[in-house]
Each structure stands twice: as C-alpha cells, then as structure tokens.
Amino acid sequence: MKKILLTVISVVGLYTQSVAQRHPLLLVNADEVATIQKARGQVPVFDQTIHQLIQSADAAVQAPLSVPAPKDGGGGVVHEQHKTNYYAMFHCGLAYQYTGQKKYAQYVADMLMEYARLYPTWGLHPMTLSSLRGRLFWQTLNESVWLVHASMAYDCVYETLTKKQRDSIEKNLLFNMADFIMNGYGDLKKNHDMFNRMHNHATWATAAVGMTGFATGNEALVRKALYGTDESGQTGGFLRQMDYLFSPDGYYTEGAYYERYAIWPFMIFAQCISHNKPELKIFERRDHILEKALNALIQLTYEGEFFHFNDALQKGLSAQELTYAVNIMYQAFPDQKQLLTVSKKYQRQLLPTLGGYMIARDIAKGEAVPVNYKSMVFTDGRQGDEGAVGVIRSTRPGLNSALTLKATLHGMEHGHFDKLTMAYYDNGHEILADYGAARFLNIEAKYAGHYTRENKSFAKQTIAHNTVVIDGKSNFDGKVKVADQYHSDLLYYDFSDPRRQVMAAQELNAYPGVAIRRYLAYLDQPLADYPLIVDVVDVESETEHQYDYPLWYNGHFVSTNFPYTKATDRMEAFGRQNGYQHLWLEAWGHNDKSHTSQFTFFNGDRFYTISTATTATSELKFLRLGANDPDFNLRNSSTAYLVREPKAKSHTFVSLIETHGEYDVVWETSADLVSKCQSVAVTTNNDREIVVEMVYNGQPFTVRFDKTKK
Numbered sequence: 001m002k003k004i005l006l007t008v009i010s011v012v013g014l015y016t017q018s019v020a021q022r023h024p025l026l027l028v029n030a031d032e033v034a035t036i037q038k039a040r041g042q043v044p045v046f047d048q049t050i051h052q053l054i055q056s057a058d059a060a061v062q063a064p065l066s067v068p069a070p071k072d073g074g075g076g077v078v079h080e081q082h083k084t085n086y087y088a089m090f091h092c093g094l095a096y097q098y099t100g101q102k103k104y105a106q107y108v109a110d111m112l113m114e115y116a117r118l119y120p121t122w123g124l125h126p127m128t129l130s131s132l133r134g135r136l137f138w139q140t141l142n143e144s145v146w147l148v149h150a151s152m153a154y155d156c157v158y159e160t161l162t163k164k165q166r167d168s169i170e171k172n173l174l175f176n177m178a179d180f181i182m183n184g185y186g187d188l189k190k191n192h193d194m195f196n197r198m199h200n201h202a203t204w205a206t207a208a209v210g211m212t213g214f215a216t217g218n219e220a221l222v223r224k225a226l227y228g229t230d231e232s233g234q235t236g237g238f239l240r241q242m243d244y245l246f247s248p249d250g251y252y253t254e255g256a257y258y259e260r261y262a263i264w265p266f267m268i269f270a271q272c273i274s275h276n277k278p279e280l281k282i283f284e285r286r287d288h289i290l291e292k293a294l295n296a297l298i299q300l301t302y303e304g305e306f307f308h309f310n311d312a313l314q315k316g317l318s319a320q321e322l323t324y325a326v327n328i329m330y331q332a333f334p335d336q337k338q339l340l341t342v343s344k345k346y347q348r349q350l351l352p353t354l355g356g357y358m359i360a361r362d363i364a365k366g367e368a369v370p371v372n373y374k375s376m377v378f379t380d381g382r383q384g385d386e387g388a389v390g391v392i393r394s395t396r397p398g399l400n401s402a403l404t405l406k407a408t409l410h411g412m413e414h415g416h417f418d419k420l421t422m423a424y425y426d427n428g429h430e431i432l433a434d435y436g437a438a439r440f441l442n443i444e445a446k447y448a449g450h451y452t453r454e455n456k457s458f459a460k461q462t463i464a465h466n467t468v469v470i471d472g473k474s475n476f477d478g479k480v481k482v483a484d485q486y487h488s489d490l491l492y493y494d495f496s497d498p499r500r501q502v503m504a505a506q507e508l509n510a511y512p513g514v515a516i517r518r519y520l521a522y523l524d525q526p527l528a529d530y531p532l533i534v535d536v537v538d539v540e541s542e543t544e545h546q547y548d549y550p551l552w553y554n555g556h557f558v559s560t561n562f563p564y565t566k567a568t569d570r571m572e573a574f575g576r577q578n579g580y581q582h583l584w585l586e587a588w589g590h591n592d593k594s595h596t597s598q599f600t601f602f603n604g605d606r607f608y609t610i611s612t613a614t615t616a617t618s619e620l621k622f623l624r625l626g627a628n629d630p631d632f633n634l635r636n637s638s639t640a641y642l643v644r645e646p647k648a649k650s651h652t653f654v655s656l657i658e659t660h661g662e663y664d665v666v667w668e669t670s671a672d673l674v675s676k677c678q679s680v681a682v683t684t685n686n687d688r689e690i691v692v693e694m695v696y697n698g699q700p701f702t703v704r705f706d707k708t709k710k
Helices: 009-015 030-039 044-062 077-099 102-121 140-160 163-183 190-195 200-216 219-227 238-244 256-276 282-299 320-332 338-346 354-364 454-459
Strands: 376-379 388-393 401-407 421-426 429-432 489-494 500-507 514-523 532-541 545-553 556-560 564-566 583-589 596-603 606-613 619-625 639-648 651-660 662-664 669-671 677-685 689-696 699-706
Touching: 030 077, 030 354, 044 077, 044 102, 044 354, 077 102, 077 140, 102 140, 102 163, 140 163, 140 200, 140 256, 163 190, 163 200, 163 219, 190 200, 200 219, 200 238, 200 256, 219 238, 219 256, 238 256, 238 282, 256 282, 256 320, 282 320, 282 376, 320 338, 320 354, 338 354, 376 489, 388 489, 388 500, 388 514, 401 489, 401 500, 401 514, 500 699, 514 699, 532 545, 532 689, 545 606, 545 651, 596 677, 606 662, 606 677, 639 651, 651 677, 651 689
Parallel strands: none
Antiparallel strands: 376 388, 388 401, 401 421, 421 429, 429 545, 489 500, 500 514, 514 532, 532 651, 545 639, 556 596, 564 583, 583 619, 596 606, 606 651, 619 639, 662 669, 677 689, 689 699
C-alpha cells in the first residue's frame, strides 16, 4: 500500500501541554484499584470475574501481534482482528493494574506502538458502504469505539511507558485518530459535522476524544469533547447530547435498541468525567437523566429483550452495553437495588471494576429486589412534547403480558414509517410482532454485515407494522426528511384501574387529509380467563381511500369463521412497491355470513383469536414474507393477517384480541380452542365518543373511548 502521511501540524500545538495526573483515571481510578485488590477472596463471583479477565489477558499475551491493513466490512477477518486487539489491550491494561505483572503492560505498549507506526500510513478505508468512512474500519463509528478502548488501555499502562513511547503513541496514534474523528481526513470533512450532531455516533466520538484527553492530560481535547469543537456548548458536545438526545423520561428517540448502543459511551464517559471533573456532577445532570435512561431501557423490555421499535435486532438486557450501564450506575447509586436483579437474572458477566465488585457483593448479601415492571408512558423529544410510547402491563399475579403503542417522532435514519403501531406480548412470547430491522449483524456474506436493501424496501415500510396503511403507501410517502418534521401525539392514558387500562393516540400528518386515531383497552375482567384487548383504529377522511389493517402474528394457523381460498401450487406478490412487493398472497377470503370475522392461531401453549368487525366489502388476506427477495434476506419469523376496506371515506377498524385455552404438546390435548367472542361492533362514533359493543361468552359488554380528551 502506498504510504499516505497525515499532516498533524494543526493539532500538535493543541495537544502539547500535559497536566500531572495519577493513573489510572478513566474507567477505574487508583483508589478503586486498591479497593479491588484488597477485596480479593471475599466475593467468589467477583473473584471469578477477575480470574476471567486475567485468562483473557494471558491469551492475548501468548498470541502474536497482528495489525493487518484495513480491508473488509463488519464481520470480516481484518475487521474482527482490530476489534480483538482493542479488547485485548483493554483486558491487559486492567490485568496489569490488578496484578502488577509487567507482561500485560508490555503487551499494551507493543500493540499501541505498532498501531502508532502504521496508522499514519493508512488513508480512508477501501470499502465505501458508509458516507463517514473510517481509516481503521469501514465507518468512523468503529474508529471511535476502538479509541475508547485504546485510551483506557493506555491509561492503565501510562506510568510504565517511556517518554519516547508516550510521545510516539500520542502524536502518531491517539491525537491523530482523535483529530480524524473530530475533523475528517483529506477532502472528507463530514466528520466535523457528525462530531457536533445530536446522534449516537457523535456520543461515541465525543467519548473517544474526551477519554483520550483525560488519559493524556490535554484539557483542549476534553473541552472539545464536552462542549463541541467550538467549545461553546451551543452547537455540539457530550453535555449537549445529554440535554438533547433524551426525553425528560429518559426515552431515546431512535428507540430502545439504539438507546442500548448509545448508553455504552454515555456511561463510560460519564464515569471518566466523574473521576476527573467531579464538579460537573455528571450523574446528577438534568435531574439524573442517565439514571432515567437506564430505567427506560429496563422498562422497554419483555422477558429481558427490547421491544422491536425502529431498526431493532434481538438484543436486550444481556447485551454488554447494559452490563456497563448497570455496573456503572450501581456504583454511582447503590440504592438502586433492582439493578442487582437485572445483573443476576439477565447478565452473564460483571465489569472488573468497583461497580462490578459492589454488585457481586450486594447480590451475595441478598440485597436484590425485583424489577417493578409496570404500565408506563415514555415521552419523546427533548422537552417531552413530541409524542410518546405507551406500555400496558398485566397486574394480575401469574400473568405475563404487555401491550405497546408507539406514537413518537420518526427516529431519524433508524426510524420506521410505523405511526401508531402496536405490539402484543404474552406468556413469554411476542404474539403480535414488530419486525424490527432486516439485517445480519457482522455476517460479512450478508451485505458485509450492514443493513440489507430489504431494510428500506420492507422493514421500514408501514405495511411491515401493525398499523393502518392507506392506498398501499407508507407514512409520509416513505420520505425520511418529511417524516422527521412531525410526530404523533399520545391523547391520553389511564392505568389507574388494573381491570381497565387504556391509551389513545393520534396521527394527523402521515397521509394528507387523513386523521388517524388509535384506542387500546386492556381489560382484565372476570368473564375471561386472560385479559382481552380492544383495538380501535379510527380513520377520518373526506375523500375515498383503500384502508389496510395488517396484524403480524407469531404462531400457527388454526381456523377462521369465514371461507378462504389457499394458494396451493403458486403464489403471487401482493403488490409492487412500498413493501407490498415482498409479500406473498397466501390465502384470501370474504365473510358473507357474519359481521364479525375471526382468525385463530396458537403460540406456545395458548390460543389467540382476532375478532374484527367487517363489512360486506371487507377483504381478508393472509400474507407471508419472501417475495422479490432473491438473497433470502427477509426473516420469515412472522406472518400477517390483513383486513382490507377497499373503498371508503372514513372507516373504523375494531378488533377484540383474545387469549384463551391451552395446548399440551406432551399429552397431545387441547382445551378451549374456540373463541368465546360472539360479536364485536362499533355502535356509536361521533365527536364525543366511540362505543364498542361485544358479546363474550354469551354476555354483552360495552367499552367506551372518549374522543374529547386531547
């Protein structure tokens, strides 16, 4: 490779003045190291954590150094080698602090010196999948993650290095990389804008630069990380991110999955700030916003897995990011005893830090208390006035269900066109599902580990979600820049009566001239063995439209109360665009005999029936994923049941979602597999209220939704 020397004249002068410090001072400080050393042998679980750390460090020391030239994308051999290197340095740095064995410090020194030799010779990464290409990795984001770990390793071995080594590592590697992350390289200057954005990539970037500043004693870097490149605090910086990226409730607009990723640099850098600038009171900032963010993450899970809003994959409280967050937060606030339960139940490891020790110690003391999962609303937007996510949970002992309603901002580039979507979880399973992202994380053979093309063509489209689709088009015609200008509104919610929990939301901008309101009631009534869900989607328009009401379900088809035709030897795509092109039309039907159309499926050991009020013109469809997907990129985890009203002005979809019965696969028996719902209908819909009348198990009952509350 042709050598390309990076000019660092612009930054050398900036980073020359150092302040005397006592290392380590980033993730752990010297006093905490001493505490951990004294505690050896007292808490077996934490002793095992230190033992595993040393094992990892020993494995690294015994392996030859490998610093290959950048080549591939996420999941590629070279990509993974550089990830392995930063973890190895991190482990060896901490192992040196806890054991004093010089072999670990020598490994870190050798690795950093090798990177310091090579990094200045690398131009931009050869892969062009990202508009923000890195040098070491295919995107600058990974460069920031690398520098976060490298700075912690450097901090741990700082006092073992000669001045010549420090000068070389700082000038050629740490400052060089920090400048690239802040300002870009050559003609690519987009990094400057990203560094100052309110975005999870910028959180990683500011953490990397700030931690480098702390580790090397350079206040200029720390100031830029905290207050933005202009150091004003008005246009960028970590502190402004804390003020802008979370709602007052701790909700992160990209959704829980990306809040999971963002919480990692937020917590690591906050710990470093707490150690080095305690006067900032970082964990108390904005009414304990990081503590609220972690609580929001915990509450936005079912069985430990995050709700699949936006570009979400199957991750949850066991993710390493949450291990960092839980351990660091517990160190800051040891009265949060529910964190002990999160760690014990879901997390496979502890951090080898004081926080990890405190968690292990206090779990051993029996101080853990259960997590109080409850019905909650999390507002969106910096001021909490740009929509919200509502979560209804079961309160009866023995039940385990949750119902979500998403009425938020779009969620930036990771958002989906899913206004007023809902999802239902029960009995340990996702019953009515949100698809999440079409991605194979770090599987290089699948689009280099990136989001596949189908993420845009299907996963983000409205038809991929449990919400109304109008005229076969996605919200805002599928345009992110338009969608980012608007938000849905949560109209009201009432969780005070466990027998009748309700929430309602509206969307007025997704389709021109159309108002959409959704009302959900979670009814825990004596007449049913399990809670009943009443779902009302009320659409108002002065012009005629086609309305589709899809419900994506996980489970196996059991029966319907209407005749249908099943495609048995060939299927056709359901449409040509907006996600419809990826749907196979598997079966279709029409209900001539009843105004209540029913579909039953089972999941696990329970049955679920969707009873929907239909009209003489309603069309009933069963859909399966996979059309126009030549590379098998779409997961077939869910199938869809869709009710179509082909031509109407205003229309109201109303469904009763019922859990019932039991299926025993061992004894090969089933019970109560037939729905007890005889009918469901909207009998009143005016300016004041919507009245839904049902007959269930021979008993009539009525549910009213107030339309005057705003």
